[in-house]
Amino acid sequence: MNLAQLQTGQRAVILRVGGSGAFRKRILEMGFVQGKEIMAVHNAPLKDPIYYKILDYNVSLRRKDAQRIEIRPLEALSTSPTSEPEEELFPAPELHSLQRMDGRGSETKKLPTLRVALVGNPNCGKTSLFNQASGAHEHVGNYSGVTVEAKVGHIYYGGYRLELIDLPGAYSLSPYSPEELYIRHYLTGEERPDLVLNVIDATNLERNLYLTLQLKELGLPVIAALNMYDEFLQRREWFDYPRLATLLGVPMIPTICRTGLGLEALFDEVISLAKGLKEGDETLLAAETGKLRPLRIPYGPLLEPIIEELTEKVQEHSEIKDPIAARSIAIRLLERDKDTEQELLARHARGGFLLSARDYALHKLQEHASEEAEELITDARYGFISGALKETYRPKHRGERTLTDRLDDLATSRLWGFPIFLGLMITMFFVTFSLGQYPMDWIEEGIGLLGGWIGSQMSAGPLRDLLVDGIIKGVGGVTVFLPQIVLLYLFISLLEDSGYMARAAFIMDRLMHRMGLHGKSFIPLVMGFGCNVPAVMSTRMIESRKSRLITMLVLPFMSCSARLPVYILLAGAFFPVPWQATLVLFSLYVIGVLVAVLSARLLKTVAFKGEDIPFVMELPPYRRPTLRSVAIHVWMRAQQYLQKMGTVILAASVIVWFMSYYPRQEQARQQVDHQIEQLEQSELAPELRQERIDSLEHAFATFHQEQSIIGRIGQVCEPVIRPLGFDWKMGVSIVSGLMAKEVVVSTMGVIYTGVGEDDDAAIAQLSTRMQQERRADGSPSFTPLIAYSFMLFILLYFPCIATLIAIGRESDDWRWGLFAAVYSCVVAWLVCFAVYQVGQLLA
Ligand code: GDP
Ligand code: MG
Numbered sequence: 001m002n003l004a005q006l007q008t009g010q011r012a013v014i015l016r017v018g019g020s021g022a023f024r025k026r027i028l029e030m031g032f033v034q035g036k037e038i039m040a041v042h043n044a045p046l047k048d049p050i051y052y053k054i055l056d057y058n059v060s061l062r063r064k065d066a067q068r069i070e071i072r073p074l075e076a077l078s079t080s081p082t083s084e085p086e087e088e089l090f091p092a093p094e095l096h097s098l099q100r101m102d103g104r105g106s107e108t109k110k111l112p113t114l115r116v117a118l119v120g121n122p123n124c125g126k127t128s129l130f131n132q133a134s135g136a137h138e139h140v141g142n143y144s145g146v147t148v149e150a151k152v153g154h155i156y157y158g159g160y161r162l163e164l165i166d167l168p169g170a171y172s173l174s175p176y177s178p179e180e181l182y183i184r185h186y187l188t189g190e191e192r193p194d195l196v197l198n199v200i201d202a203t204n205l206e207r208n209l210y211l212t213l214q215l216k217e218l219g220l221p222v223i224a225a226l227n228m229y230d231e232f233l234q235r236r237e238w239f240d241y242p243r244l245a246t247l248l249g250v251p252m253i254p255t256i257c258r259t260g261l262g263l264e265a266l267f268d269e270v271i272s273l274a275k276g277l278k279e280g281d282e283t284l285l286a287a288e289t290g291k292l293r294p295l296r297i298p299y300g301p302l303l304e305p306i307i308e309e310l311t312e313k314v315q316e317h318s319e320i321k322d323p324i325a326a327r328s329i330a331i332r333l334l335e336r337d338k339d340t341e342q343e344l345l346a347r348h349a350r351g352g353f354l355l356s357a358r359d360y361a362l363h364k365l366q367e368h369a370s371e372e373a374e375e376l377i378t379d380a381r382y383g384f385i386s387g388a389l390k391e392t393y394r395p396k397h398r399g400e401r402t403l404t405d406r407l408d409d410l411a412t413s414r415l416w417g418f419p420i421f422l423g424l425m426i427t428m429f430f431v432t433f434s435l436g437q438y439p440m441d442w443i444e445e446g447i448g449l450l451g452g453w454i455g456s457q458m459s460a461g462p463l464r465d466l467l468v469d470g471i472i473k474g475v476g477g478v479t480v481f482l483p484q485i486v487l488l489y490l491f492i493s494l495l496e497d498s499g500y501m502a503r504a505a506f507i508m509d510r511l512m513h514r515m516g517l518h519g520k521s522f523i524p525l526v527m528g529f530g531c532n533v534p535a536v537m538s539t540r541m542i543e544s545r546k547s548r549l550i551t552m553l554v555l556p557f558m559s560c561s562a563r564l565p566v567y568i569l570l571a572g573a574f575f576p577v578p579w580q581a582t583l584v585l586f587s588l589y590v591i592g593v594l595v596a597v598l599s600a601r602l603l604k605t606v607a608f609k610g611e612d613i614p615f616v617m618e619l620p621p622y623r624r625p626t627l628r629s630v631a632i633h634v635w636m637r638a639q640q641y642l643q644k645m646g647t648v649i650l651a652a653s654v655i656v657w658f659m660s661y662y663p664r665q666e667q668a669r670q671q672v673d674h675q676i677e678q679l680e681q682s683e684l685a686p687e688l689r690q691e692r693i694d695s696l697e698h699a700f701a702t703f704h705q706e707q708s709i710i711g712r713i714g715q716v717c718e719p720v721i722r723p724l725g726f727d728w729k730m731g732v733s734i735v736s737g738l739m740a741k742e743v744v745v746s747t748m749g750v751i752y753t754g755v756g757e758d759d760d761a762a763i764a765q766l767s768t769r770m771q772q773e774r775r776a777d778g779s780p781s782f783t784p785l786i787a788y789s790f791m792l793f794i795l796l797y798f799p800c801i802a803t804l805i806a807i808g809r810e811s812d813d814w815r816w817g818l819f820a821a822v823y824s825c826v827v828a829w830l831v832c833f834a835v836y837q838v839g840q841l842l843a
Contacts, residue, residue: 001073004050004066006040012071013037017375019068025335026616028378029172031055031207032069036382042408045417046510049519051408051619056204058404058619060506062513065616090238093254095229095261098133098157111161113154114274119183119215120199121208122169123620125227127151128257129199130166131632133267150186158271165193171207173214175339178545184339187220195274197266198224198250199257202232202239205393209385212250216295217331219324221277222250225266229254237396244392249293258626294324299331299380302369306361307331313357317350333358334373404499404621411503421507424500425526428491432484432530433561439483447476462661470657473746475650481531481742484561485641486634488530492523493633497625502617515597516604518547519617525551525596528558529589532799534641536806546608550600552807553820556799557596559589562741566794569745573767574787584788588795595796595827648802652739656747659710660736665703672700698769705751710735724793724832725786725840727775734793740800785839789832797828 006012014036017027031054032038041058042051049060118126134153151166167186168179175181187196196215200208215222226232226241232254245252251269255262273291276284284292299307310330311323320326332340333354344351362373369376410416451472458464495501501523509519520542527535535555542548567588571581679692705711706728714731721731729751736747752769773781782790798821799807808817 001071002067003038003040003052003061003069003071004063006038006071006073008040008042011037011039011074013074015070015072017069019065023065023068025174025374025378026171027065027069028375029174029210030059030616031210031382033375033379033382037074038071041405042412043414045412045414045507048510048513049506049617051412051506055206057207058408058621060509060617060619062509090240092233093262093265095254095256096264097260098155098263098267111156111159112278113161113163114195114271114278115163115165115193116195116197116270116274117165117167117187117193118197118199119167119187119211120169120227121171121201121204121211122618124169124199124201124208125225125255125257126166126169126199128626128629129197129225129227129255129263130164131628132257132260133162133263134164155267157267160271160274162267162270164197170211172211173218174335174337181339184218187215188218192220194221194277195270196220196222197270198222199227200224200252201228202226202254203228203235205389206382206385209248209388210381212248213295213297213381213384216249217297217328219294219322219328221273221292223266223269223273224250224252225255225257225262226252227255227257229262230256230258235396238394240392244388245291247388247392249291249295251291296327297381297384299377302365303334303373303376303380306365306373307334310334310354310358310361313354317354318344318348320348331377334362335377336374402621407622408503408619411500412506417503417507421504424495424504428488428495428526429529432487432491436484436487440480443480443483444476447472447479451476462664465661466654466657469661470654471650473653475646475653479642481561482638482642485530485534486638488527489534489634489637490630492527493630493637494625497623497629497633499620499622502619505617506619515600516547516550516608517600518542518544518551521547521551524555525558528555528560530561531641532556532558532560532803533806534637536803536810537640539810549811549816550603550608552810553603553816553823554596554599556803556820556824557592557599557796559592559795560741562800563744563794565745566741567791569748569763569767570770570782570787570791572763573770574782574784584791588791591792591831592795595831599823599827648740648800648805652801653743656710656736656739656743659713660705660708660732660747662709663707665700665707668700668703672696702751705729705732710747720829721793723836724829725783725789725836726793727781729773729781730790734797737794738798738801740802741794744794785836785843789836789839792835793828793832795828796831797825799824 001012003012003014014032014034016034017024017032019027036054039053040050041053048063050063050066051058051060052066053059118130120126130151130153133155135155150168152163153166154161154163156162165186167183170180170183173180173184173187175184187193198212198215200212212222212224224245232239241252241254251273253262253266253269255266257263273284275281277292282290284290285294287293298304307327307330310333311327314326314329314333315321315323318326318329320329329340329344333344341351341355344354348354365373371379411420451468454472455464455468458467492501495504505519505522507519508522512519512521521539524535524539524542527538532555535558536552539548539551539555542551567585571584575581575584675696676693679689679696682689684692706715710732711728713735714728717731717735718726718728721734726734732751733744733747737744748770749766752766752773770782771780775781804817804821807820808814811817
């Protein structure tokens with residue numbers, strides 16, 4: 001029988017994990033090893049994926065993957081809950097929070113630095129620890145080369161400057177996801193930390209300790225924070241953690257990082273260990289008794305001789321002489337760890353020989369064992385953990401259902417799952433866009449006032465124009481979206497921190513999977529409606545590189561809020577009936593989503609063929625989000641947005657401004673000024689006079705635009721966009737929108753009215769102008785069809801520069817950014833061509 005056949009509520013024991021490669025390894029490492037008990041909790045509303053309980057946590061698997069796991073069903077629960085005698089509890093330690101030294105004193109400058117890396121499973125509380133400990137000192141450090149962010153912060157404590165590095169979460173150190181590979185390189189590389197602080201979720205010891213073992217196996221100095229100790233205490237279980245610490249050679253200190261309790265004892269221990277390490281204190285490392293005693297996991301009669309033999313070969317044929325390091329390499333080789341293989345080949349002359357020795361050893365193993373070496377190794381590690389816990393920990397049988405179980409009965413149920421999910425999404429968008437409008441208006445007004453004030457303070461000239469029209473407008477264009485971004489991220493971080501996001505991914509997985517995406521792709525796509533840049537950055541949480549790339553590449557089709565002003569302008573001008581305008585707007589968003597879906601499927605079948613990485617996702621228990629963590633979250637996103645967008649958009653606005661400002665038409669200007677002067681002195685009625693002046697200004701603006709650099713580019717583009725119904729003026733707007741779509745409307749303002757203002761009066765004037773605009777042959781420049789085609793083009797073509805940079809950076813390959821640019825332009829052209837040509841036939 002396989003796991004997918006397990007009925008909801010039934011329990012089973014795992015017999016064997018089938019499949020191969022990354023899937024199998026990940027599954028094994030997440031605790032799906034022989035003999036472990038598992039229970040089916042729910043099927044997702046669309047019957048896929050399935051929600052299970054294993055070890056002490058919840059996880060979801062796709063049906064297809066679950067089919068590869070062989071199980072033996074257990075009898076119904078009735079046998080298990082033996083009424084346990086109320087046992088004596090292990091004395092709960094007294095926890096104190098950290099008394100931080102203030103770092104402003106001059107004496108702190110001279111303190112020696114200790115580097116401490118925070119490592120742990122996703123969601124075990126690393127960031128909470130980091131934030132509690134480092135207070136306001138943290139800043140974001142982007143380590144070069146990898147698309148992973150590690151945060152660095154510091155505290156002054158006990159006579160040291162402790163540098164804390166908050167690494168991304170990892171279940172194991174096998175190079176399965178880029179994060180895990182990054183962590184391993186970081187911990188073993190040149191810049192390795194002085195000490196590894198392993199954060200352990202005490203409510204889920206078995207799985208968390210797997211990583212601890214791997215850290216020890218690498219020979220790193222490890223100290224552990226037994227976090228979530230508050231939740232752990234509520235269970236009233238007996239746990240002799242000091243003894244476990246001795247067994248593993250890892251000092252363990254209970255903590256509650258959410259509130260900061262226990263951090264004092266933790267950092268006292270960190271200091272004493274790190275100090276000892278730096279001073280070469282023998283008692284810390286003494287082989288038999290020391291606190292950081294090396295750990296040697298016994299791998300059993302089948303593997304152990306092979307490991308020993310290979311260890312000797314490693315010592316003999318490479319520069320690695322240290323027995324612990326050599327053993328660790330031998331084990332990783334037997335696990336077929338690609339990264340270790342590459343490193344051996346690259347760094348050691350006899351690497352190739354060692355690999356073939358490994359292959360021979362594995363070949364020999366096959367003769368005796370029915371299981372692969374990887375599986376034996378994972379089994380042995382979990383076996384070791386079980387053994388250590390047997391001696392130190394007495395779990396209670398938890399028959400009663402937790403709050404998480406009850407909430408999930410609703411949130412993941414077939415009936416209520418989708419309605420709840422949709423309700424939350426609608427609320428999120430509604431609040432973001434409606435509430436966000438108010439601060440947006442204020443900011444817009446403020447920027448207008450600032451521009452006006454600066455304009456009035458400076459004398460006319462290119463410098464003033466640059467400052468007012470180029471810089472202030474450009475930066476303004478960015479800050480205007482800040483309230484919406486902040487609100488959107490406020491919601492997203494609430495959903496994330498409470499644990500609901502994992503359920504959303506669970507519910508959406510099947511639909512997303514059909515598109516070649518991943519359940520976790522859904523959130524970035526939703527965020528894309530706000531701004532594509534942070535959305536691209538948030539694709540990081542998707543483990544599978546293929547799904548992550550596809551998500552990034554189709555994201556720009558999600559209509560970001562910068563495109564909205566264009567729709568509002570054109571729909572308002574050419575679809576005057578309100579319901580028509582609404583329909584037009586709605587259809588644009590839908591078309592964007594459709595194009596994204598089709599593109600994802602296309603990419604999946606053409607460029608990213610092959611099996612993708614399994615959907616194994618942890619469903620953490622629901623927790624109340626803390627104000628502090630949400631605030632930090634939102635603040636960091638806002639900062640990222642301002643930094644990354646601010647620089648690009650500022651540059652873009654200056655470039656667009658420059659290209660539309662030069663060359664100056666001094667002569668023509670003088671002529672126009674002269675004519676205006678004449679008009680003003682003439683006898684004409686004032687209204688008529690003003691009208692003439694306006695039309696003169698307009699003619700001049702058109703002429704100037706035609707001659708400007710951007711105007712010429714627009715004219716060069718005209719033959720290409722002609723079949724879509726566009727003229728060169730629209731070409732100019734399109735070209736300016738390459739930089740940032742925020743710029744499109746103000747460019748249109750410049751072209752059609754001669755003024756770049758975008759207040760209400762100017763917009764009204766602009767839409768009249770566009771309605772009246774005629775081509776050389778007298779036909780109207782804009783018809784509803786052309787306007788629609790143009791809106792479609794703005795929706796689909798070219799993600800803005802900032803998004804491209806984000807795609808390039810996140811995919812670690814500039815060619816993907818380039819691909820996104822070319823692909824979206826081609827799609828936009830084809831779609832608009834079809835719409836315009838077919839529309840003309842129908843008209
Ligand atoms: P990370 O993924 O390891 O960085 O974990 P986070 O710091 O983001 O924490 C994950 C969740 O656990 C958050 O909702 C925290 O509020 C919560 N959390 C962290 N530490 C504790 C703790 O000691 N007790 C409890 N009850 N919750 C905690
Ligand atoms: Mg974190």
